[in-house]
Amino acid sequence: MAVQISPSILAADFARLADEAAAVPNADWLHVDVMDYHFVPNLTLGLPVVEALRKATATPLDCHLMIADPDRWAPQYAEAGAGSVTIHAEAAKAPVRTLREIRVLGARAGLALNPATAVEPYEDLLPELDMLLLMTVEPGFGGQKFLDMVLPKVRRARELVRRHGGRIWLQVDGGVDADTIGRCAEAGADVFVAGSAVYGASDPGAAIDGLRAAAIRAQG
Numbered sequence: 001m002a003v004q005i006s007p008s009i010l011a012a013d014f015a016r017l018a019d020e021a022a023a024v025p026n027a028d029w030l031h032v033d034v035m036d037y038h039f040v041p042n043l044t045l046g047l048p049v050v051e052a053l054r055k056a057t058a059t060p061l062d063c064h065l066m067i068a069d070p071d072r073w074a075p076q077y078a079e080a081g082a083g084s085v086t087i088h089a090e091a092a093k094a095p096v097r098t099l100r101e102i103r104v105l106g107a108r109a110g111l112a113l114n115p116a117t118a119v120e121p122y123e124d125l126l127p128e129l130d131m132l133l134l135m136t137v138e139p140g141f142g143g144q145k146f147l148d149m150v151l152p153k154v155r156r157a158r159e160l161v162r163r164h165g166g167r168i169w170l171q172v173d174g175g176v177d178a179d180t181i182g183r184c185a186e187a188g189a190d191v192f193v194a195g196s197a198v199y200g201a202s203d204p205g206a207a208i209d210g211l212r213a214a215a216i217r218a219q220g
């Protein structure tokens with residue numbers, strides 16, 4: 001599995017987002033956390049910022065919608081130029097329709113699960129997905145401690161994905177750093193979101209290289 005690193009701009013300087021995007025030329029994606037004060041107790045950014053970022057960087061945008069009504073808004077993020085749009089299973093009321101709309105609009109379609117949400121009930125949705133995101137913290141804030149309890153679910157998700165042809169990327173998000181990324185990779189994740197571990201480092205590009213090397217080592 002190819003390792004991909006998606007630095008989260010949640011940990012970047014919001015006053016200098018174009019510069020912060022330019023500081024990670026070796027990133028596979030830029031992870032954009034959209035929060036609405038409803039699905040999570042935090043507020044970040046929305047469509048205008050995604051549209052501006054799209055013009056400011058060639059790095060594809062990996063938009064993670066932590067919002068209460070993803071069925072209404074997700075297609076607009078695809079139209080705004082996001083390369084990937086992920087909706088939460090806990091929030092979506094019509095996930096099949098929404099995931100299909102995301103794909104029709106040319107973006108990759110992702111489904112996110114909170115730490116306490118089991119993956120098995122969503123097996124039938126796998127054909128609609130390009131990526132499954134397993135949260136390794138409760139969504140809402142950067143800088144939280146990685147939840148080891150999610151690792152068995154990462155293993156079970158990898159097995160489900162394997163049974164469905166292995167095409168779907170398996171992303172982990174929250175508390176991913178040089179210490180925890182190896183455990184995630186060993187459990188079967190292949191796309192790694194890292195906020196503090198990248199933008200909290202003195203050299204964000206070097207931090208990405210270090211994370212990528214650690215994940216590849218753990219894959220064996």
Ligand SMILES: O=C(CO)[C@H](O)[C@H](O)COP(=O)(O)O
Nearest residue numbers: 139140142143174175195196
């Ligand atoms: O989705 C998120 C929080 O809801 C963030 O992407 C995530 O927490 C990344 O930040 P860090 O690497 O600092 O934990």
